[in-house]
Each structure stands twice: as C-alpha cells, then as structure tokens.
Amino acid sequence: xxxxxxxxxxxxxxxxxxxxxxxxxxxxxxxxxxxxxxxxxxxxxxxxxxxxxxxxxxxxxxxxxxxxxxxxxxxxxxxxxxxxxxxxxxxxxxxxxxxxxxxxxxxxxxxxxxxxxxxxxxxxxxxxxxxxxxxxxxxxxxxxxxxxxxxxxxxxxxxxxxxxxxxxxxxxxxxxxxxxxxxxxxxxxxxxxxxxxxxxxxxxxxxxxxxxxxxxxxxxxxxxxxxxxxxxxxxxxxxxxxxxxxxxxxxxxxxxxxxxxxx
Numbered sequence: 404x405x406x407x408x409x410x411x412x413x414x415x416x417x418x419x420x421x422x423x424x425x426x427x428x429x430x431x432x433x434x435x436x437x438x439x440x441x442x443x444x445x446x447x448x449x450x451x452x453x454x455x456x457x458x459x460x461x462x463x464x465x466x467x468x469x470x471x472x473x474x475x476x477x478x479x480x481x482x483x484x485x486x487x488x489x490x491x492x493x494x495x496x497x498x499x500x501x502x503x504x505x506x507x508x509x510x511x512x513x514x515x516x517x518x519x520x521x522x523x524x525x526x527x528x529x530x531x532x533x534x535x536x537x538x539x540x541x542x543x544x545x546x547x548x549x550x551x552x553x554x555x556x557x558x559x560x561x562x563x564x565x566x567x568x569x570x571x572x573x574x575x576x577x578x579x580x581x582x583x584x585x586x587x588x589x590x591x592x593x594x595x596x597x598x599x600x601x602x603x604x605x606x607x608x609x610x611x612x613x614x615x616x617x618x619x620x621x622x623x624x625x626x627x628x629x630x631x632x633x634x635x636x637x638x639x640x641x642x643x644x645x646x647x648x649x650x651x652x653x654x655x656x657x658x659x660x661x662x663x664x665x666x
Contacts (some may be wrong), residue, residue: 408628411471413462414439416556418595420659421475422500425621426653427661432632435660436469442646445552445666446480457487459492459497461645465492473627474648475620476500479523479592483529499581499621502530502592503616504608505537510612513587514541516574521590522547530592543552544586546627548593555595559655569599570606577608590614639663 410433412423421478423437443449443457458481462474473496476489478483502524507516509593524530525545534543551572552654558564579585591597591609597615603615623629640660653665 407632408471408472409435409436410473410475410624410628411438411465411469412475412477413437413465413467413481414477415481416444416554416595418440418481418552418593418598419475420618420656421558421594421597422477422617423606424659424661425617426624427659429488429621429625430628430631431661433449433628435663436471436643437660438463438465438643438645439639440642441539441648442570444556445521446478447523447549447552448479449523451484451523454481454487455485456618457661458502459488462493464490466495471495471508473624475624477594479524479594480527483524485526496627498620498627500616500620503590503614503619504530504543506619507588507590507612507614508537508539508541508543511541511588513579513582515544515579515584515586516588516590517544517546517578517586518590518592519546519548519551519573519576519596520590526593535628536664542578544553544576544578546575552593552595553625555598555602559598561655566602566606569602571604576610579648582609585609586616588612588613591616594618617631640665 412419416439438619446454476499479500483500495653501517525547576589579588640663642665
C-alpha cells in the first residue's frame with residue numbers, strides 16, 4: 404500500500420466541493436476528508452469576530468482528528484478573514500481561496516470586471532486590497548450576494564430553485580450596455596457559485612468569462628505536496644458535517660470525490 408497524503412478540505416457548506424473536485428483530479432494518490440461546517444452556515448450571516456472565534460478552535464480539533472498533510476480552506480469568506488490566524492496557530496500548511504481578481508483583470512478586454520461574492524467577502528479589506536494591487540486599470544464592481552450560496556446548496560440537495568431567484572442575485576454584475584465597455588469578466592468569489600455555473604451562463608444578459616479559482620488552488624496544493632505517488636490512494640474519502648447529520652447525498656456527492664465511496 405502506498406503512504407497516501409491526507410488532504411483536508413474545509414468549507415462552511417457544500418460549495419468547497421467545487422474545489423475538492425479539482426484537487427482530487429490533481430492528486431488521485433491522496434486520501435480526502437471534506438468538512439462542511441453546516442452548523443454555522445452561512446458564514447456571510449455572521450460577524451468577523453464570530454467567524455474567527457468559530458473556525459480557529461474548530462480547525463484545531465479537525466487537525467487533531469485527521470492529521471492532514473495540508474488543509475484547503477475552500478471558502479472565500481473564511482480565507483479572507485481567518486487564514487492568517489490559522490497559519491499563526493498551526494504548523495500544517497494552509498491553502499486558501501481568495502477572489503481571483505488578478506487573473507480576471509489581466510484578461511479583461513473591456514477593462515470592466517465584476518466580483519460576485521458573499522456580502523462578507525466583498526466588504527472585506529482583503530478584497531479591497533486585491534483590487535488596489537491588481538486591478539491594472541480595470542473598473543471593478545463588487546457584488547455582495549445575500550442568497551446565492553444558499554440557493555446553490557438547495558439545488559445540490561435536490562430542491563427546486565427558480566431562474567428568477569438566481570437572476571436577482573446575478574443581475575448587478577452586468578454593468579454597461581455597449582459591447583466594447585460593458586462587463587466581460589465575472590469572478591466567482593464564493594466556492595458555492597460554480598455549482599450553479601450552467602444556470603449562471605444561461606441567465607446572463609450577455610456572454611462573459613467566468614473565473615473559477617479551483618484549478619489554480621489544485622495546482623498549488625499539488626505543488627506543496629510534491630511529486631505524487633503511483634496509483635490511486637488505498638484509502639477512500641470522508642464527508643463530515645459539523646452538525647453530525649447524515650448527508651444522504653452519496654450519489655450526488657460521489658462525483659466530486661472522483662467516484663470514491665464515502666466513509
């Protein structure tokens with residue numbers, strides 16, 4: 404049996420599955436533990452102090468239980484706020500998820516970019532600093548969506564989500580009318596949003612480039628772990644909810660884990 408590295412992927416809910424999917428593809432040799440902090444979901448409805456007080460000790464418990472080689476914080480809200488505290492408290496390497504403003508502005512042709520995130524992420528000083536440092540002359544529109552993460556969770560769980568509800572969250576991203584000066588790039592600054600990407604594309608008033616940071620996160624994780632071992636990990640994958648509920652979503656979740664059976 405190979406000595407498989409353990410990768411712990413953490414999010415407030417199921418959005419981090421979009422990151423997990425890319426990391427599993429990049430590191431099929433690893434064992435995965437996915438932790439959804441659904442007992443505190445959604446993070447966007449809590450204060451900054453509450454999130455820090457929640458996540459830092461919780462991460463200590465998870466590290467003690469799972470002994471990961473690396474931890475992925477697959478949540479923009481948590482990463483923009485708690486990452487520095489986690490790195491100060493624990494020696495395990497952390498890879499965060501932050502709004503992909505730099506690549507979005509680098510590729511925008513009309514120089515108009517929108518950042519679609521939770522209300523907490525778009526108001527964070529971390530996000531504003533990314534714009535100051537990397538906007539490269541682009542006009543960046545920050546759109547704080549109060550409900551889109553919850554809509555994504557609902558759809559993944561099999562509930563019916565209307566086009567109107569999604570469009571209401573999406574519409575403020577689209578600025579301008581002339582094709583040469585209107586929004587041409589949207590940063591998905593919440594890992595939940597790629598769960599709805601097909602519907603976002605269909606409902607968009609005009610075509611844009613959608614920036615999902617998950618592939619870049621997977622490359623970073625793989626680089627930090629070093630060369631991968633041969634074959635597929637002997638161990639499978641774990642799905643943990645902090646509420647201790649039974650997920651009952653095996654058929655829905657298995658593709659995100661590369662087809663592995665969930666413990």
